[in-house]
Amino acid sequence: MYRTALDVRNSWIWSRILTNGLNICYKRAAFSNAAQCAQSQTREERTWTHVKRSIDRCDASVPKTLQKKTEEMEKRKEHELKIHENGKTSKSPKLCGTNYPVSISFIVVNEFCERFSYYGMKAVLTLYFINYLHWDPNLSTAVYHAFSSLCYFTPVLGALIADSWLGKFKTIIYLSVVYVIGHIVKSVGAIPSVGDSTIHIVLSMVGLILIAFGTGGIKPCVAAFGGDQFDEEHTNERRKFFSIFYMSINGGSVLSTLITPILRGDVQCFGGDCYALAFGVPAILMVIALVVFISGSGMYKKSPPEGNILLDVCKCMGLAIKNRWKSSKYDPKKKHWLDWAEDKYPRRLIHEIKMVLRVLVLYIPLPMFWALFDQQGSRWTLQATRMNMAFGSTFVLKPDQMQMLNALLILVFVPIFDMVVYPLIGLCRINLTPLKKMAVGMIFAALAFGSATLVEVNVTKTVVEPAPQGQCLLQVYNLAVSDVKLNISGSNLFSQPIKSYEDPPAYQHIQLGGHNKTINMAVTQNEILYQCVQTFTQQKAYTLVLHSNGSGIVCQLATDNIHKSEKMEAYLRFINTRSEAVNITVGAVDFYVPADYGISPHNSVERKEYTNDKCTSGSQNFLITLGLLDFGASYTVILKGDPGEIILQKMEDVKANNVHIAWQIPQYVLITAGEVMFSITGLEFSYSQAPANMKSVLQAGWLLTVAFGNVIVLIVAEGAGLDQWMEFLLFAGLLVAVCIIFSIMAYFYTYVDPDELDKLFPDKTVNDDDEDNLKKNQKYHMDQTDNSMYLNPIEKRTKM
DSSP states (O other), X not given: OTTGXXXXXXXXXXXXXXXXXXXXXXXXXXXXXXXXXXXXXXXXXXXXXXXXXXXXXXXXXXXXXXXXXXXXHXXXXXXXXXXXXXXXXXXXOBSTTSSSXXXXXXXXXXXXXXXXXXXXXXXXXXXXXXXXXXXXXXXXXXHHHHHXXXXXXXXXXXXXXXIXXXXXXXXXXXXXXXXXXXXXXXXXXXXXXXXXXHHHHHHHHHHHHHXXXXXXXXXXHHHHHHHHTSOTTOHHHHHHHHHHHHHHHHHHHHHHHHHHHHHHHTSEETTEEOHHHHXXXXXXXXXXXXXXXXXXXXXXXXXXXXXXXXXXXXXXXXXXXXXXXXXOTTSOOOSSGGGGGTTTSOHHHHHHHHHHHHHHHHHTTTXXXXXXXXXXXXXXXXXXXXXXXXXXXXXXXXXXXXXXXXXXXXXXXXXXXXXXIHHHHHHTTOOOOHHHHHHHHHHHHHHHHHHHHHHHHHHGGGSOOOOOTTEEEEEEEEOSSSOBEEEETTOOOSXXXXXXXXXXXXXXXXXXXXXXXXXXXXXXXXXXXXXXXXXXXXXXXXXXXXXXXTTEEEEEEEEOOOSOOTTSXXXXXXXXXXXXXXXXXXXXXXXXXXXXXXXXXXXXXXXXXXXXXXXXXXXXXXXXXXXXXXXXXXXXXXXXXXXXXXEEEEEEEEOOOOSBGGGGHHHHHHHHHHHIIIXXXXXXXXXXXXXXXXXXXXXXXXXXXXXXXXXXXXXXXXXXXXXXXXXXXXXXXXXHHHHHHHHHHHHTOEEOOGGGHHHHSOOOOOOTTOTTHHHHHHHHHHHTOOSOSSOGGGOEEOOO
């Protein structure tokens, strides 16, 4: 859920860094009186005047990046001075005498509504593809993960727009408008009367693309914008704000995954599940989110675009590659390929990029974890549609509601791990380093898919697998008054006598040897032989109905529906052995069954206990009791009896879902435990190992691991062609293999302290009386460090 674990302790830190990468050195000035303000302004203006004068006097030996940075900070200074009016800093109004700005209330409500809209829409998305657009499960899974992947590619674009062009406030506004339009287009596409299936698909895809750009674009901006509203001295209030902010995220996700499936399944519109309403309510919530955010416009602190470190990193790496490619064998050798950019970029920046690259290399195996984690909304939801969702006789869970368990467990597991699990491990004197935690998190995720595999194996026992090419499926109903024997030429099937009105144990495979085949069958009753000739088509399922008339045995072939309902319904049909036609109403579904062994079509009916259903035969009315028509089953009810009565006999062609949904709980527990150990720890590790102004680069890399993880699922779903249990087992095995590779990489990783960079590259005061002093300082910086990418003074070797 929303990478819920990503936001437990680092939501603001990461978002703030991503949208302010170049501005770690920026200080917010807050002065108590005009004298302090004037004195500080004079001192800082004099310092920057010295820097500017020195740079103007320096020749090409001073890097252009330093000059550009100085000009940016000078502009920042001008912006700071505009904040001060009459010697006082303008501040936002506070909530009820506290240090909490009123503006954060608008941001928290906005985040709650936005998360509700996103997860409410996404909760029903897979079933929408299957039941409304009529896509197969593999295509539905592929498109679901393509959308999820796009949602995690676009945050990088949103951060660049906010930092380099519009600023956070305008970026949130404009992309929220795109977000709303996407929801509206998606909702319109779910209205059956709007165009044909092609129009529905086009509108759905356009809507999803707009939603992906909207939600991804504002993802790195909202939390950072909320943190901007606090004064620098109110750190405790800011920390508590992000706890509230995180609760709003989880509150929105939990409620949406609970409510929107109800809107989909329990509200009927346009003759079926109301997907238009299930998508429309999240659209309304997003409109509310936008209106609420705009309402607080006059109270927000708004920072101008400030540039993004990602661009500098990409340019530096590009220049290094370019210079390395153009170099000749006569050029001096470099210890690291990034050193080829040192003619233009500062040594410290190059050193910081080296540190970041060491962490990014560890990111390479990480997408496999997300490939497993994000299948909760696709493969695990489809698995739930083939399970028994009833809790008692009154409460029935919907398959797309099961996803809320992850968000609920996150709220429980985070404090348990922090206050119980990790301290107990520490008492056992086990050195559980961050990388070890991440490896254990991968193992938990692999175990979750092992559990899903066991559940899937048992679920498939109730599924009738379609016949392969060149074969068909056949079962036999003997509606004659005595036992019969069936002999199919060229096979030994049905070797035992078929009892009268016996429920067939299973379908049998008939070899056709081609697309279709006409088969002669011999039926024996009371030592009398009857011939039956029928034509079968490959990959279909049939029921052969045998009954007697005045002249002997008659055979009748009916096509069966062996597929389980993705809507958690039961399939039902009737065979009428009586001499009068019958009309039956089961729930809201009407059946017409012709007389003399007439067979009604299969219709889906709601899963429930049916008693006293209306049945009309001729001029007589009857009330019939069908009993429980259970999840995923397919029933044939045979109507028999004299003209004054109706006797029912129920056959179960496809077994009901007999594996309870509670068996999915272990896999959710394991995947959530893995998320806590992998995701939260991974963010903390990345944050601790990155230089201050490079944390945005690592956040971008982290988000891309989520995106590429969804790409992996997309490829496997469309290309592997495996049975579902085998696919689950494949993912579990791949993650174990990746975990081993990650552990080996982590074994050789050396933990560093980025704060030591300040010692290796100390800042020196500029003396305007000596125009060469800046050059000397720059040379001093470069002489204080070598080209090694390790911080040798503080390195410590660990086993992971």
